[in-house]
Amino acid sequence: MQNVKKRLQDGFKQPRQDLVLCSVCKGRAVVKGVFYELVCTDCNGSGWVIEGSRLVLPLEELVTQLSFKLQQAQKQIEALKRPAKAVGPQRQYQVSNRLGAGATNYTGD
Template sequence: MKKAHVPGFRKAQVELEHCSTCKGKAVVQGVSYELVCIDCNGSGWVMAGSRMVLASDELVTQLSFKLQQAQREIEVLKRGPSITGPAAYYQQNNRRGAGGSNYTGD
């Protein structure tokens, strides 16, 4: 018997984009004051491509996924550039130069 894929064990990540009406600000300018954007239900986010509005509970989950991804990218950038191969050897101090400085042979 073939194994069947059972949906629901993992939450699918939906691509989000800024609302085209409010430009991601969640409000639009009325005559004398700002109004909540009705195209995105005041969230500033819609589904990419279809521009459908997400339910508030689904939106919270998707924004959490987006935040976690951004935090991972920030951590990678904080670690600094990872130099590998010959460039890594060239950049490190080998203390073979005059006064213990770096000598690269150039």
């Protein structure tokens, strides 16, 4: 028998589409009418269109694509919140090595 390795097919993955702000409403989802604001018809009231083609996504797909965009933004926020790890000589001053008098930090200065 042949040993076949199972793998996830591309058909099971949801394709990621690059979204850009609607050029008509500038991402606000509404345009100014004479007396009140109207829903933007170019982006179907979402404020987002597909990059390059400027096509409108159906609502079911738009929710998924916006969720992908939100997850990506949250990852970037978390990465920026983490403190940067010191490298090189400054690392001695930030991490206690307990080699000094009374188990304090010894830097060799």
